[in-house]
Amino acid sequence: MPFQPTEPFAPARSLASPHAQTIFATLARPTHLPPLKRERWELPDGDFVDLDSFDGVRGAPHVVTLHGLEGSSRSGYIAAILRGAAERGWGATAINFRSCSGEPNRLARSYHSGDIGDALSVLMHLRERLTGPLYAAGFSLGANVLLRLMEETGDTSPVDAAAAVSTPFDLGVCADTIDGPGPFQLLYRERFLRTLKRKAREKLRRFPGSFDGAAMERARTLRGFDGAVTAPLHGFRDAAHYYAEASSGPRLHAIRRPTLLLSAKDDPMIPEATLPRDVSANPLLHFVVTERGGHVGFVAGSPLSPSYWGEAQVLAFFSSRNANTRPV
Numbered sequence: 001m002p003f004q005p006t007e008p009f010a011p012a013r014s015l016a017s018p019h020a021q022t023i024f025a026t027l028a029r030p031t032h033l034p035p036l037k038r039e040r041w042e043l044p045d046g047d048f049v050d051l052d053s054f055d056g057v058r059g060a061p062h063v064v065t066l067h068g069l070e071g072s073s074r075s076g077y078i079a080a081i082l083r084g085a086a087e088r089g090w091g092a093t094a095i096n097f098r099s100c101s102g103e104p105n106r107l108a109r110s111y112h113s114g115d116i117g118d119a120l121s122v123l124m125h126l127r128e129r130l131t132g133p134l135y136a137a138g139f140s141l142g143a144n145v146l147l148r149l150m151e152e153t154g155d156t157s158p159v160d161a162a163a164a165v166s167t168p169f170d171l172g173v174c175a176d177t178i179d180g181p182g183p184f185q186l187l188y189r190e191r192f193l194r195t196l197k198r199k200a201r202e203k204l205r206r207f208p209g210s211f212d213g214a215a216m217e218r219a220r221t222l223r224g225f226d227g228a229v230t231a232p233l234h235g236f237r238d239a240a241h242y243y244a245e246a247s248s249g250p251r252l253h254a255i256r257r258p259t260l261l262l263s264a265k266d267d268p269m270i271p272e273a274t275l276p277r278d279v280s281a282n283p284l285l286h287f288v289v290t291e292r293g294g295h296v297g298f299v300a301g302s303p304l305s306p307s308y309w310g311e312a313q314v315l316a317f318f319s320s321r322n323a324n325t326r327p328v
Helices: 018-028 077-088 117-129 143-155 171-178 183-206 213-218 222-233 240-245 249-254 309-324
Strands: 037-042 047-053 062-066 091-094 134-139 162-166 257-264 286-289 299-301 305-309
Touching: 018 077, 018 299, 018 305, 037 117, 047 117, 062 077, 062 117, 062 143, 077 091, 077 134, 077 183, 077 309, 091 117, 117 134, 117 143, 134 143, 134 309, 143 162, 143 249, 162 305, 162 309, 171 183, 171 222, 171 240, 183 213, 222 240, 257 309, 305 309
Parallel strands: 062 091, 062 134, 134 162, 162 257, 257 286
Antiparallel strands: 037 047, 047 091, 299 305
């Protein structure tokens, strides 16, 4: 039976526009976290990711989170999932992608929208250790990573259920949308490029010749940066090759676990035309699309007393799976 949200989404008063939803959520979401322990997870290639986690009671669900581009375990949407898990007596683990935990990673390569290996390594480790259901929630870039992981692992997925919020199903179109005209697109683009370029400069200092530094400095768009840095560092011919290989949209049919796909039609970074058109062929996909909500926004209530509908629905979806997860 398709998942039904606990209530319809109604944008907070005076925050109906997609940019208001996106920006307010980014700036105003609470970021306080439950008590966490940090673990450095060593990866097969000699690099590492840092995990922030807490345990639930034995047999309780455990939620793994995957953040968006240049986010971390301290991103507001991740903090909301961690708080919600703690309130339910569940455990949780927030993955900080390579270079996103506050400490540079060891290798020249970093993370990207289709890089499933690091998350899969963590999830397999948790699957072996835990006795209860294992859930995973991804946001924006992290949502695409999670869906690609689910697509590639199919029936062998370590995850019992997944939720993907504001997924860029077609990375090329989404990059071009962020690279498009207008003051808000410039704001989003510059926010991403500022930290991406800072990290890239440090990488080039440590690994001379790993990519074309002059091309990176000239890049004024996400596509330009991905062509100059992301593609060569991760074995792609160019940005177009990267986007084609890493996009989750064309492969949704391969998912073999219950998966919530939560998107807004007015997302300023993800055009409505890129949202999945027919998910009915895969009954494990639960597609919830709202008219409004922006990008990882979904701010309800009021500006003075906001509530965050998207994270609430992710937790509700996982709660609905509790009686239907496979035996461990």
